[in-house]
Amino acid sequence: MRVLTFSSRNTKEIMRDPLSLFFGIGFPLVLLVLLSLINRSIPKGQGPDLFEIEKLAPGIAVFGLSFLALFSSMLIAKDRTSSFVLRLFTSPLKPVDFILGYTLPMLPMAIAQSVVCFAFSLLFGLKLSANLLLAVVVNIPIAVVFIALGLLFGTVLNEKAVGGVCGALLTNLSAWFSNIWFDTSLVGGVFSTIANILPFSHAVNAARAAVAGDYAAIMPELWWVIAYAAALTAAAVAVFAAKLKKN
Amino acid sequence: MEAIRTKELVKKYKDLTAVKGLDLTVHKGELYALLGVNGAGKSTTIKMLSCLTRPTSGDAEVMGHSIVSDSVRVREIINVSPQETAVAAKLSVRENLEFIARIYGSDKAEAKRKTDKMIEDFSLQDVENKRAATLSGGWQRRLSIAMALITEPEVLFLDEPTLGLDVLARRELWHFIESLKGRMTIILTTHYLEEAESLSDRIGVMAHGVLCAEGTAAELKEKAGTDDFEEAFIRIAGEGVK
Numbered sequence: 363m364r365v366l367t368f369s370s371r372n373t374k375e376i377m378r379d380p381l382s383l384f385f386g387i388g389f390p391l392v393l394l395v396l397l398s399l400i401n402r403s404i405p406k407g408q409g410p411d412l413f414e415i416e417k418l419a420p421g422i423a424v425f426g427l428s429f430l431a432l433f434s435s436m437l438i439a440k441d442r443t444s445s446f447v448l449r450l451f452t453s454p455l456k457p458v459d460f461i462l463g464y465t466l467p468m469l470p471m472a473i474a475q476s477v478v479c480f481a482f483s484l485l486f487g488l489k490l491s492a493n494l495l496l497a498v499v500v501n502i503p504i505a506v507v508f509i510a511l512g513l514l515f516g517t518v519l520n521e522k523a524v525g526g527v528c529g530a531l532l533t534n535l536s537a538w539f540s541n542i543w544f545d546t547s548l549v550g551g552v553f554s555t556i557a558n559i560l561p562f563s564h565a566v567n568a569a570r571a572a573v574a575g576d577y578a579a580i581m582p583e584l585w586w587v588i589a590y591a592a593a594l595t596a597a598a599v600a601v602f603a604a605k606l607k608k609n
Numbered sequence: 610m611e612a613i614r615t616k617e618l619v620k621k622y623k624d625l626t627a628v629k630g631l632d633l634t635v636h637k638g639e640l641y642a643l644l645g646v647n648g649a650g651k652s653t654t655i656k657m658l659s660c661l662t663r664p665t666s667g668d669a670e671v672m673g674h675s676i677v678s679d680s681v682r683v684r685e686i687i688n689v690s691p692q693e694t695a696v697a698a699k700l701s702v703r704e705n706l707e708f709i710a711r712i713y714g715s716d717k718a719e720a721k722r723k724t725d726k727m728i729e730d731f732s733l734q735d736v737e738n739k740r741a742a743t744l745s746g747g748w749q750r751r752l753s754i755a756m757a758l759i760t761e762p763e764v765l766f767l768d769e770p771t772l773g774l775d776v777l778a779r780r781e782l783w784h785f786i787e788s789l790k791g792r793m794t795i796i797l798t799t800h801y802l803e804e805a806e807s808l809s810d811r812i813g814v815m816a817h818g819v820l821c822a823e824g825t826a827a828e829l830k831e832k833a834g835t836d837d838f839e840e841a842f843i844r845i846a847g848e849g850v851k
Contacts, residue, residue, distance in 0.1 A: 367711040374700060375699045379699070445692070446696060448689065454714070
């Protein structure tokens with residue numbers, strides 16, 4: 363009950379910030395429109411196939427989720443630097459309540475982001491099928507990865523620093539190593555190895571497999587992302603608990 | 610009955626010992642003011658008693674519960690009004706109050722009932738649906754204290770409750786704090802000496818992490834050999850520093 367109360371408060375804090383809505387939903391849609399229009403003006407077969415709507419839509423859906431790290435980090439950092447958190451730290455809330463309370467409101471947002479992205483992609487030729495619903499579900503583990511990263515950074519950095527780290531650095535890094543904008547295997551070498559180690563390209567590959575109905579290809583990619591999600595969430599709880607003790 | 614009893618309470622931060630073996634007793638229903646110049650150790654003491662930080666050694670009991678081994682229970686029966694205004698900026702006044710009531714275990718109906726009462730007690734009717742961020746400093750402070758009281762704590766920590774308030778708002782808050790006396794145990798920290806003198810049943814003066822003197826305002830004045838409370842504080846705290 364306490365977790366739900368806390369997460370309800372956090373939902374209101376995020377939803378009442380218009381910038382969150384713009385970056386979470388508006389910005390990825392702008393990219394989707396621009397890239398689709400560019401792709402349309404390129405003769406068939408001559409443009410990169412990554413920008414075909416069947417590949418672009420799941421990629422943009424994952425990219426949009428990277429902003430969740432910014433929301434969760436800003437929220438936790440803002441709370442930490444205000445006296446409001448002192449009030450919460452003296453309340454019966456436990457570290458795990460805090461992390462769940464910050465995470466739970468983000469999940470419906472993540473699902474809404476993916477749904478809006480795929481729905482919008484229908485206007486650009488994406489075929490409506492049950493696979494799109496599957497892709498929304500497949501995107502949940504990477505959403506948890508971004509949320510947990512945000513909680514980790516929000517716990518250790520101040521409000522200004524998390525804006526830079528999660529708003530600029532993380533969104534860029536996750537985009538470069540994601541397979542969304544270019545095929546990381548074509549770069550080769552260390553870059554390709556790092557892309558394979560990190561969860562971002564695996565998440566995009568899993569979402570693309572879901573949209574394409576290539577069910578057998580989903581789980582081998584998704585396990586990678588699920589492992590990261592579990593490890594990062596556990597790390598967020600541990601770091602938050604340590605920070606709480608250190609006060 | 611004792612509401613708070615500290616036993617050889619010590620808090621060290623690297624080379625600095627902020628609180629040095631504090632033995633302090635606060636009776637149930639008492640309003641106890643903790644005074645001291647900056648760095649005296651009063652904020653650290655409050656932090657330990659409200660389970661925000663663990664003592665390096667020693668222990669304290671709050672309503673019979675150890676702050677070291679039973680901090681979960683202690684958190685359920687205390688509340689704190691921090692020095693700076695502590696409200697959720699994007700929630701309305703009503704939402705802030707209901708939120709705090711619910712994280713302390715009230716169900717929806719009970720949270721609403723308690724919120725209605727706090728809104729009435731603190732005359733918040735005109736601003737109840739306004740977001741906290743849009744309120745003036747005085748209204749935010751009033752809300753912040755209402756949020757500490759809505760859980761009906763057995764022990765309430767008021768850290769500089771009237772800091773930054775104008776004279777009228779301060780007097781109004783004094784009256785409200787006075788009306789709470791006897792209903793709960795209140796630990797008050799303040800730099801306004803007239804506030805401590807006017808409101809407190811007993812006053813403790815800390816300096817350099819040690820409790821230098823303790824008693825009613827009259828007893829402290831007598832001890833310092835002066836009729837002026839500010840002068841008495843300066844003499845006691847000054848001696849403690851030496």
